Structure formats: C-alpha cells, structure tokens
Amino acid sequence: MAAQRSCCAATLASVATPRSPRPVSPGPATPSTYLRFAAVGDSTTVGVGDPTPGTPVGLGAGATGRDGTWRGWARLLAEALEASYDVSFCNLAVSGATTRDVVAHQLAEAVDHRADLVSLVVGVNDTMRSSWDPAVLRRDLLHAADALTADGALLMTARFHDHGEVFGLPRLLRRPLQQRIEAVNEVYDEVHATYGGVRVDLAGWPEVRRREFWSVDRLHPSELGHRALARAFAAELAAVGWSVVPPAAVADGLHVPSWRTDLAWMVSEGAPWVGRRARDLAPWAARAAWQGAVARRTDLVRVGAAGRRAEGSAGGHHDGVAVGDGDGVLAVGPA
Secondary structure (H helix, E strand, C coil), X not given: CCEECCCCCCCCCCCCCCCCXXXXXXXXXXXXXXXXXXXXXXXXXXXXXXXXXXXXXXXXXXXXXXXXXXXXXXXHHHHHHCCCEEEEXXXXXXCCCCHHHHHHHHHHHHHHXXXXXXXXXXXHHHHCCCCCCHHHXXXXXXXXXXXXXXXXXXXXXXXXXXXXXXXXXXXXXXXXXXXXXXXXXXXXXXXXXXXXXXXXXXXXXXXXXXXXXXXXXCXXXXXXXXXXXXXXXXXXXXXXXXCCCCCCCCCXXXXXXXHHHHHHHHHHHHHHHHHHHHHHHXXXXXXXXXXXXXXXXXXXXXXHHHXXXXXXXXXXXXXXXXXECCCCEEEEXXX
16 A cells, blocks of 8 residues: 655645646656655545445545545555555545635645645536636636646646536536536646646546446446546556556455445435535526526527518518517517
C-alpha cells in the first residue's frame, strides 16, 4: 500500500493569475525516485463505492481520503506507482465536497505536500446544489489548478459524463442537469488548455453506461469502476513517459457486494442523500422542467401560426396570430 503521509496546512494567496500552458512533465525518470502524489476532490476521489473489509456500512457522507476505510481509484493508482517509485500519497478529498470546499479546505495542504503529481476531480456536487454558480465554479477550478501546478506538478483532471442518463432521470429533468455538467466540462477544457497535464474523458466512455461500473447508488463507481478510472489515468501517465503498470481490471475479492449490504447502505446513506438533494434540486428541477415544456409549446404554436399565416397569404385571409415574449405565448386569437 502506498504510504499516506500527513499533510500540514499552508497559506495560499486568495487570487491566482492563470499562466500560459505548461508542457506535460515526462515524470520521474528512474525507478525508486521519491514521488509525491496529492489528490483533492469529492467522494469519488475518497473512494466511496470501493469499500475495504473494514469499511462500516454507514460510512459515506463526510468520509475523507485520510480515513483509509475506502480505497478507490486514487489509492489504486498510488499503489500501482509504488512498483516504480517511492510514493508519498496524500489524499485530501472529502465526500460531498464542492469546488469551493476544495479551495477553502483542501488546497493549502495539497500545495504544502509539494507534489510531483496532483489530481483535481470535483464539480459534480456543485451541479446538484441550489447554490449552483458557474462563474464561481470557474474561478475556483482555475485557482485550484494554478496553485496545484505552480511548482511544476503534473495535473490530472477528468471530464464528466451524462449523470442523468446513468440515474435514469426523465428527459425533462435530465437535460437541465446535463447542461450544468456541460458547463463544468467547459471549465475543465479551459483548465486543461491552460495548465496541461493528463485527463480522462468520461463522456466518451461506453463503460459508464454499464451497470457493473457503478455502486448501488449509481453515483459512485463500484470497485470495477474505480479500477477502470485508475487504469485510465495510469495509461495516460504511461503515454507521457511515467513508469506505471495499470492496476488489475478485475475485482480482487476484498469486498463482495450483497443485497443485504446494498440495502443497509441505501437506508443509512442513499435515502438521506436523496432527501438532501431533493430539497436542493426540487424547486430548480421543477422550474427547469416547466420552462422546457413552455419553450417547446411556444415553438409549436409559433410554427403553427407561421403556417396559418402562409396559408392566409395564399388564400386571402388570416385565421390567427401568436404573440410571444421569448418565454411563452401571450395570446393566440383571431386576427
């Protein structure tokens, strides 16, 4: 297992000025080189969904990467790197974290670790909050990327998939959520263009549509999903010159899922999580769904009105007109 070194707090400037793109580092050149790896983010980087034999059933909300009770893709990658390097792994991720949380509570310690390799995978929780603000998300992600790479560390990031498709949300709710995911991905595109590094594009992965990729909640990767993430990042690192053999793709049998443990998790963690997100998202989702329905109806009415006007012009009379303000039809009646 990769050594998990305790990280000490450090003070960061509150504003970072983005710099020009940095070249991708080829990584430590020789085996046995001392390698510092720092990971920041949310529950995916904590490892939720890939429990160890000692993981309590109810542990999820508030779990941290330093607990060691979840494994996950970041630790699997650190262990794979240990075959070639003397690894100091510092996982500062916290379940439920937003980009604001990363900047406020994780970033200083990650910078203090003076890492050679850093991962920044966060943003999905932002999309599921009523406090969603794409401008704040952009500011925080750019600031985090700038601080993490200031001393030349190689940055690992990800682009996200359509979570609404995996959740099985109705179309009216899925599309607004996907619009937020697309906004997050646009910021990660900017981060990658500015700071370089390696990244995994989950939006292009067929694996994310497979049930076995996900744990019971369909939000966190299962052990197989975490292994797939670790393998993808390992492949990207190897492609730029790092010495790393990807972790095994198959489960190692440390944790065998069962309907009892799945049910216990849903009662202790899943249902409360759905309740919290419902309070956050229900007003927004209802409003977004209503606006989408109104917009589609408006388009249909306008198309119909245009057709009637065309017929009226040809036949010498008008049956009616539609008056809109951009958000909905104000009136439909005889001319």
